[in-house]
Each structure stands twice: as C-alpha cells, then as structure tokens.
Amino acid sequence: MLLATDLDGTFLGGKSSYKQQLYQLIRENKDIRLVFVTGRGLATVIPLLNDPMIPYPDFIICDVGATIVHGHTLEPVEQLQSAIEQKWPGTLKILGQLKDITELKYQEVPQERRCSFYTEQEYIAAKVKLKVTELDCDVIYSSNKFLDVLSAGVNKGSSLVKLVNYLCIDHEDVLVAGDTLNDLAMYKCGFKGVVVGKAEEKLVKATENIANVYLAEFEGAGGILLGLEYFGFISKICKNETLLLQKSPDRSIQLL
Numbered sequence: 001m002l003l004a005t006d007l008d009g010t011f012l013g014g015k016s017s018y019k020q021q022l023y024q025l026i027r028e029n030k031d032i033r034l035v036f037v038t039g040r041g042l043a044t045v046i047p048l049l050n051d052p053m054i055p056y057p058d059f060i061i062c063d064v065g066a067t068i069v070h071g072h073t074l075e076p077v078e079q080l081q082s083a084i085e086q087k088w089p090g091t092l093k094i095l096g097q098l099k100d101i102t103e104l105k106y107q108e109v110p111q112e113r114r115c116s117f118y119t120e121q122e123y124i125a126a127k128v129k130l131k132v133t134e135l136d137c138d139v140i141y142s143s144n145k146f147l148d149v150l151s152a153g154v155n156k157g158s159s160l161v162k163l164v165n166y167l168c169i170d171h172e173d174v175l176v177a178g179d180t181l182n183d184l185a186m187y188k189c190g191f192k193g194v195v196v197g198k199a200e201e202k203l204v205k206a207t208e209n210i211a212n213v214y215l216a217e218f219e220g221a222g223g224i225l226l227g228l229e230y231f232g233f234i235s236k237i238c239k240n241e242t243l244l245l246q247k248s249p250d251r252s253i254q255l256l
C-alpha cells in the first residue's frame with residue numbers, strides 16, 4: 001500500500017504514543033510506501049529526514065504539489081516535475097500581477113513553482129484568484145491564513161495522481177491523510193482518505209459527501225492509525241496477525 005500524508009497537523013501531529021506506533025508500523029513494514037505531501041518547501045522538509053524516529057519517505061511532494069522528489073536522493077522525479085515547471089509563469093510575474101493587493105503579506109519561506117502569502121481575509125483570496133487566472137494560475141486558500149498561487153491544476157491531488165500512476169500502483173491501495181483545505185484535492189481524486197481529528201472545519205464540510213472519506217476521532221498520527229484500520233490496511237499489512245490495532249476501554253489504541 002501507499003500512505004500519502006500531509007505533515008503538519010497530520011503525520012507530525014497527535015499524541016506522541018500514536019506517533020511512535022505509526023512510525024514503527026511503517027518502519028517495520030516494507031509493504032508500506034510512504035509519501036509526504038506537504039505545503040512546506042523542500043528545504044524545510046529536510047530537517048525531518050534527519051530525525052531517526054521519523055520513517056524515511058519514498059517520495060516527497062512539497063510546495064503544495066509543485067515539487068515531486070525521490071525521498072532518498074531528493075532529486076526531482078524529472079518526468080513529473082518538468083511539466084509543472086514548464087507551466088509556472090515565475091514568481092516575478094505573479095508578484096507583478098498582485099502588486100496592487102496591499103493586504104497580501106508574502107511568506108518569507110523557501111518556495112518553488114508557487115507563490116505563497118498570508119491573508120486572514122477570505123475575500124482577498126477571491127480577488128487574487130481573479131488576477132492570477134490571467135496567468136493561468138489558481139489559488140489554494142487554507143487554515144484561514146495561507147494563500148498559495150500555483151499553476152492552474154497543480155495541487156496536492158494532481159501531483160499525487162501523477163506519482164501513483166508513475167509507480168503503477170493501484171488507486172485502491174492508496175490512503176491519503178490530511179487536516180486542512182490544501183489537502184482537499186487529494187480526497188477529490190477518488191483515493192481512500194482519512195481526515196484526522198481537529199481538522200479545519202471547512203475540510204470536514206467539503207469532504208462530507210465524498211465517497212471513501214473517513215473522519216477520524218483522533219488527531220494526527222492517531223487519526224492515520226484509525227484510517228489504516230478502517231480501510232482494512234492494518235490486517236493486510238500484518239498478515240501474520242501478530243499486530244492488531246485495538247481500541248482499549250480507555251479509548252486509546254494499541255498495537256499489540
């Protein structure tokens with residue numbers, strides 16, 4: 001199977017005991033391919049790769065879908081990324097196009113093939129969308145503050161579909177996990193999905209009527225474990241049944 005997970009608030013979130021269980025499960029089962037799908041730029045994902053507790057991802061989709069790299073070499077998956085690169089009009093053009101929208105604050109973070117801002121006013125997102133459509137770009141607004149401009153059609157979902165197809169993995173064997181609106185595109189691609197606990201309300205609403213989306217009770221890693229259980233991946237992964245996910249009476253879950 002392939003677990004495609006957002007990082008902040010999802011894979012990196014939740015109780016540390018659940019994180020340990022999830023990370024151990026992934027480390028010990030080579031049948032699980034791990035893909036990080038994050039809004040972070042690659043430079044801010046790299047420090048996580050040096051943390052011995054966190055399992056190494058096979059692939060990393062970062063910049064909200066605009067970057068697709070191999071986990072071990074950090075080299076781009078050229079075939080997939082070059083198409084994204086070709087479509088991107090460039091940061092200078094985007095900044096020029098938006099120069100009159102003074103309410104936008106540019107995010108001083110590493111970013112490629114996207115242009116990211118802060119704004120807490122939703123109507124600004126609509127205003128930006130109108131402007132960037134002229135450059136064949138689109139807006140992704142999440143957590144009521146992060147506004148990302150990317151080439152039209154580039155998002156976490158479209159990049160994940162490209163990667164899953166490139167790897168010739170059956171879409172049925174994919175589980176996506178997330179917690180904010182910039183994850184929505186992944187659930188819209190028909191994959192099985194878990195929305196983890198304490199997710200952004202707008203994501204919960206937007207995924208309500210999408211088939212195969214499970215709303216987990218637990219936050220972060222605990223929610224991912226519940227999602228793996230819900231869709232039957234735990235029993236598939238642990239064929240010898242020595243590992244079973246159980247909800248104990250105190251409502252914590254344990255891998256036995």
Ligand SMILES: [Mg+2]
Pocket residue numbers: 006007008009010178179180
């Ligand atoms: Mg998140």
